[in-house]
Amino acid sequence: MSKKLLSLSIVLTMLFIMSFTLTIGAEEVTLKFLHRWTQEPDNSFFEEIVANYEEQNPDVNIDMEVVSNDPFKEKIKIMLGTENAPDVFFTWPGEFTNRFIRANQIMDITSYMEDGWKDTLIDSVVEPFKYEGKIYGAPYRLDAKVFVYNTKIFEEVGVEEPENFEEFITILQKIKDAGYTPIAFGNMFPWAVSHYMGQLNSYCVPYETYMEDLKPAEGDFAHPGYLKALEKYEELTPYFNPSSNAIRHDEARVSLFNGEAAMMYLEIIEIPTVEQQAPEEFKENYDVFVMPWIEGAEGDPNALLGYPEGFVISANTKHPDEAVEFLKYLTGKEVGKKEAQDLYFVNGFKNVVSPGEIPDSVYNTTQLVLETDSLVNWFDSSLHAEIWSVVGSELQKLTDGVATPEEALEEMRDIAEEVRAQF
Amino acid sequence: MYKKKFTPYLFIIPALLLILIFVYIPIFENFYFSFFRMNSYMPGKTFLGLDNYKDIFQNDIFYTAIINNTWYAVISLIFQVGLGLALAIILESKLLGKEKKFFRTIYFLPSVIAIAAVGLMFYYIYNPNLGLLNAVIRLFTEGDFRYAWLGRPNTAIFAIIAMSQWQFTGYIMILLIVSIQKIPQELYEVAEIDGANSFQKAIYVTIPQIKEMILVTGVITVIGAFKLFTEIFVTTRGGPYDTTQVLGTFMYKTAFFYDKMGYAAAIAVIIFFITFTTSVIQISLANRGGD
Numbered sequence: 001m002s003k004k005l006l007s008l009s010i011v012l013t014m015l016f017i018m019s020f021t022l023t024i025g026a027e028e029v030t031l032k033f034l035h036r037w038t039q040e041p042d043n044s045f046f047e048e049i050v051a052n053y054e055e056q057n058p059d060v061n062i063d064m065e066v067v068s069n070d071p072f073k074e075k076i077k078i079m080l081g082t083e084n085a086p087d088v089f090f091t092w093p094g095e096f097t098n099r100f101i102r103a104n105q106i107m108d109i110t111s112y113m114e115d116g117w118k119d120t121l122i123d124s125v126v127e128p129f130k131y132e133g134k135i136y137g138a139p140y141r142l143d144a145k146v147f148v149y150n151t152k153i154f155e156e157v158g159v160e161e162p163e164n165f166e167e168f169i170t171i172l173q174k175i176k177d178a179g180y181t182p183i184a185f186g187n188m189f190p191w192a193v194s195h196y197m198g199q200l201n202s203y204c205v206p207y208e209t210y211m212e213d214l215k216p217a218e219g220d221f222a223h224p225g226y227l228k229a230l231e232k233y234e235e236l237t238p239y240f241n242p243s244s245n246a247i248r249h250d251e252a253r254v255s256l257f258n259g260e261a262a263m264m265y266l267e268i269i270e271i272p273t274v275e276q277q278a279p280e281e282f283k284e285n286y287d288v289f290v291m292p293w294i295e296g297a298e299g300d301p302n303a304l305l306g307y308p309e310g311f312v313i314s315a316n317t318k319h320p321d322e323a324v325e326f327l328k329y330l331t332g333k334e335v336g337k338k339e340a341q342d343l344y345f346v347n348g349f350k351n352v353v354s355p356g357e358i359p360d361s362v363y364n365t366t367q368l369v370l371e372t373d374s375l376v377n378w379f380d381s382s383l384h385a386e387i388w389s390v391v392g393s394e395l396q397k398l399t400d401g402v403a404t405p406e407e408a409l410e411e412m413r414d415i416a417e418e419v420r421a422q423f
Numbered sequence: 424m425y426k427k428k429f430t431p432y433l434f435i436i437p438a439l440l441l442i443l444i445f446v447y448i449p450i451f452e453n454f455y456f457s458f459f460r461m462n463s464y465m466p467g468k469t470f471l472g473l474d475n476y477k478d479i480f481q482n483d484i485f486y487t488a489i490i491n492n493t494w495y496a497v498i499s500l501i502f503q504v505g506l507g508l509a510l511a512i513i514l515e516s517k518l519l520g521k522e523k524k525f526f527r528t529i530y531f532l533p534s535v536i537a538i539a540a541v542g543l544m545f546y547y548i549y550n551p552n553l554g555l556l557n558a559v560i561r562l563f564t565e566g567d568f569r570y571a572w573l574g575r576p577n578t579a580i581f582a583i584i585a586m587s588q589w590q591f592t593g594y595i596m597i598l599l600i601v602s603i604q605k606i607p608q609e610l611y612e613v614a615e616i617d618g619a620n621s622f623q624k625a626i627y628v629t630i631p632q633i634k635e636m637i638l639v640t641g642v643i644t645v646i647g648a649f650k651l652f653t654e655i656f657v658t659t660r661g662g663p664y665d666t667t668q669v670l671g672t673f674m675y676k677t678a679f680f681y682d683k684m685g686y687a688a689a690i691a692v693i694i695f696f697i698t699f700t701t702s703v704i705q706i707s708l709a710n711r712g713g714d
Contacts, residue, residue, distance in 0.1 A: 077464050077679065099682065103466075246571030251550075385681050386681045393664035394664070
């Protein structure tokens with residue numbers, strides 16, 4: 001008898017515990033959050049802002065997961081097909097995100113945005129998160145590509161920031177003659193060359209045409225400007241360090257820091273790295289300029305390569321309102337201020353930082369982004385993955401001088417045609 | 424009696440089920456997937472029939488990959504099995520005394536290092552500016568030698584293959600040493616009485632006695648060559664311009680960069696057939712010679 005009683009009481013206790021946990025679960029909302037900053041100081045920054053959010057919103061529990069850059073690209077594709085998809089996650093706007101939108105995996109947040117949220121953000125950096133007129137995400141940090149150069153070397157050689165592309169080639173030659181590497185370039189992973197091409201394409205091809213060509217279902221790259229862009233890139237190749245296809249981007253950056261190379265094409269978000277890692281000598285003597293305009297080209301002289309990064313919400317989230325609130329926080333003023341101070345990154349919130357709050361170099365380059373109305377997406381992440389895979393290889397060949405601009409363009413048009421057929 | 428007849432099967436069933444669920448069913452599922460266009464984040468798939476296979480056979484990267492895998496297999500057979508055998512025979516001969524233990528460890532050591540670590544190490548050894556290899560060459564040559572071993576299409580794949588030989592020759596050598604140690608001493612004594620020298624003993628006693636193991640290591644090496652992935656992924660990721668792609672990295676690229684899971688499944692099927700047939704051929708050869 002007592003045995004029966006004992007087992008009965010055990011069962012009752014377990015039922016009690018289960019009902020208890022169930023009631024707790026009903027009150028607290030858990031949001032799964034995925035980002036890609038495994039390194040410091042970014043990782044602890046996220047831990048801190050998430051902890052702050054949980055403190056402000058006791059009924060929301062954030063379950064944060066971090067995956068580093070390259071594995072992230074694979075993992076998110078697998079996760080989005082499953083029950084375990086994160087509610088709020090990092091993404092690169094453009095084709096990387098658009099393919100998920102086409103697969104109905106990302107929540108349309110237009111109605112929330114139009115409810116006053118959009119007015120707090122800078123228009124031009126919300127634009128990238130639009131797809132077919134609807135808004136799908138919010139920007140976490142601004143970015144753009146600029147030439148960071150060593151002012152001391154420029155002074156020593158006696159050259160100044162170029163006004164146009166022709167002048168650019170002239171000063172590159174002078175720097176080369178003076179015994180320096182004119183441009184440090186690490187193209188082992190060809191996203192590096194894609195940045196050159198993104199900017200040159202937007203100079204050589206009218207903005208609307210370029211944007212149309214980036215759509216995988218329509219793009220044919222028929223405009224003659226693409227050939228011109230490739231030719232301009234080819235003109236730059238003699239001024240890179242040798243074997244650029246065998247060197248990683250961060251390795252090449254070292255030669256800029258230690259004064260072997262006069263300049264390098266960098267992202268604004270690398271400026272914090274300059275501030276953290278470069279020797280004092282370099283930090284006191286650097287400045288930036290954008291890719292010089294090509295006289296007579298048909299594109300937009302104000303076009304600037306540089307797309308923001310941001311966060312989106314999974315279409316399958318069970319808590320859309322809570323997820324939106326968290327997304328507002330992540331891309332809002334409070335986090336933006338802290339982000340600028342701790343990490344030197346600027347987000348898309350209007351007037352989030354004023355001069356003097358962050359290093360001038362960061363502030364000034366950020367202004368470049370705010371001044372242009374034609375932000376152009378990174379060439380690699382704006383292309384359909386299959387097209388990029390071929391184009392990336394062709395651009396590496398062009399860098400090594402084993403393919404001509406004509407050959408590279410032909411391959412690009414061929415693969416674009418193949419991909420078009422799939423839609 | 425009746426009961427006992429089935430008892431052994433009861434013990435086999437759990438393992439059989441596990442293998443069925445986790446190995447054989449996925450293999451057949453993979454065959455099935457290879458006829459579709461599908462990706463991981465979009466529900467639904469389109470039936471393509473044999474189109475994935477047709478596309479693969481028209482893709483230049485596929486042929487680059489096959490050639491690279493074949494190079495890897497041939498060079499590995501020569502160095503890992505051939506040189507490994509020579510080292511094993513020398514280390515087990517009477518030419519060496521106590522120091523043989525030392526050499527055995529030295530040769531074996533690289534194979535216990537993680538491939539990712541070895542890849543990173545060789546990435547720097549082959550680096551055009553900081554690399555040890557170029558520094559050594561500069562000692563003996565005039566001029567500023569800065570060759571990008573992993574960055575040039577004509578050397579990249581061989582640089583990676585060389586790295587693998589460095590790593591695994593010692594491993595194959597140890598496998599062969601173990602089987603050499605099992606050869607009865609009497610055979611050598613008989614050979615000595617017949618006046619055989621060390622070389623003749625190796626040719627007429629050692630090699631025939633360990634023929635089985637040589638074939639096994641051959642199978643391991645060839646199958647390994649066609650399953651190759653990590654070595655490439657941690658050094659060049661198939662670059663420059665896809666000249667170091669092998670079947671494994673080509674499959675990975677189509678699955679995770681192109682989002683073409685069906686196409687990748689078709690490549691997996693091809694890899695499966697290559698490794699399956701090579702092992703069948705080699706094992707049947709081994710059986711024929713074994714009698």
